[in-house]
Amino acid sequence: MRALMIAFGRAVLSQLHLRMLLLTVLPFVVSVLLWGVVLWLCLQPMIDWLHGWFIANDGFSTAGDVLGWFGLGMVKTVLVPLLAMWVLLPLMILTALVFVGVMAMPAIVRHVGGRWYPALEKRRGGSLLGGLWVAFHSFILFAVLWIVTLPLSLFPPLTFVVQPLLWGWLTYRVMAYDALSEHASADEARDLLRRHRWPLLLMGTITGAMGAAPTLLWLGGALSVILFPLLAAGAIWLYVLVFVFTGLWFEHYCLAVLADQRGRPPVPGVLKDLN
Numbered sequence: 001m002r003a004l005m006i007a008f009g010r011a012v013l014s015q016l017h018l019r020m021l022l023l024t025v026l027p028f029v030v031s032v033l034l035w036g037v038v039l040w041l042c043l044q045p046m047i048d049w050l051h052g053w054f055i056a057n058d059g060f061s062t063a064g065d066v067l068g069w070f071g072l073g074m075v076k077t078v079l080v081p082l083l084a085m086w087v088l089l090p091l092m093i094l095t096a097l098v099f100v101g102v103m104a105m106p107a108i109v110r111h112v113g114g115r116w117y118p119a120l121e122k123r124r125g126g127s128l129l130g131g132l133w134v135a136f137h138s139f140i141l142f143a144v145l146w147i148v149t150l151p152l153s154l155f156p157p158l159t160f161v162v163q164p165l166l167w168g169w170l171t172y173r174v175m176a177y178d179a180l181s182e183h184a185s186a187d188e189a190r191d192l193l194r195r196h197r198w199p200l201l202l203m204g205t206i207t208g209a210m211g212a213a214p215t216l217l218w219l220g221g222a223l224s225v226i227l228f229p230l231l232a233a234g235a236i237w238l239y240v241l242v243f244v245f246t247g248l249w250f251e252h253y254c255l256a257v258l259a260d261q262r263g264r265p266p267v268p269g270v271l272k273d274l275n
Helices: 002-015 018-022 025-056 059-069 073-116 128-148 150-154 156-180 186-195 197-211 213-219 222-226 228-262 270-274
Strands: none
Touching: 002 018, 002 073, 002 197, 002 228, 018 073, 025 073, 025 228, 073 128, 073 156, 073 228, 128 150, 128 156, 156 186, 156 197, 156 228, 186 197, 186 228, 197 228
16 A cells, blocks of 8 residues: 555656646647547437437337436436437547557656666567557447446436446556556566556556546536537546546556566655656
């Protein structure tokens, strides 16, 4: 636990570094441009298709009855746009995660490794393709669970439990691999991930709670539908910011554990990270 908290403090210091703050810009811009085009071309057709499906299958009546049991009958009027937004949300998460992994994670590795562990040997047990594969198949399972648990999003207390758990697992799977891919050998990475599974999962769950914060933007009912483009941009920026901080926290923790495993302590003095 002490190592986890030390890594958290160092990640906060690193996040305040100008270079790390600027890392959020490029993934955010690329994500917004991509999703601006996707929403312009696909959002209305998706809403029309869902609306037609609900009409053909008497979905509005069934949904109205179910929502009425919980005193949420008014949600029926914006149910189709909300469903479209909730379906698109995991894809926004995926693009933010991929863009941060490709554009920001190499810079995070250089920043943390160069400032704190300059003598730590780079054994390069991972690769970019390996990281993309881990992210892809982890996200597939994440997306399935996201869709299965979508009805729980109507009840905010459950949202605050389910979302962090899902995010925690996804974050643990993706970030731990990226954090070790440059410095650890494949055998070292497997051993480290096995022995430190629970601290890493706890870190993922904590950052999962942080990552669930953008989901709150979708709980505004009709207002969230009207302001969807602005809310989408805000959510993407929050995802990118959370992912960058998460990458820093995992990098600090994983390199500290790896350095201790090899008998090489970090460079002394946390203020070095502010220079």
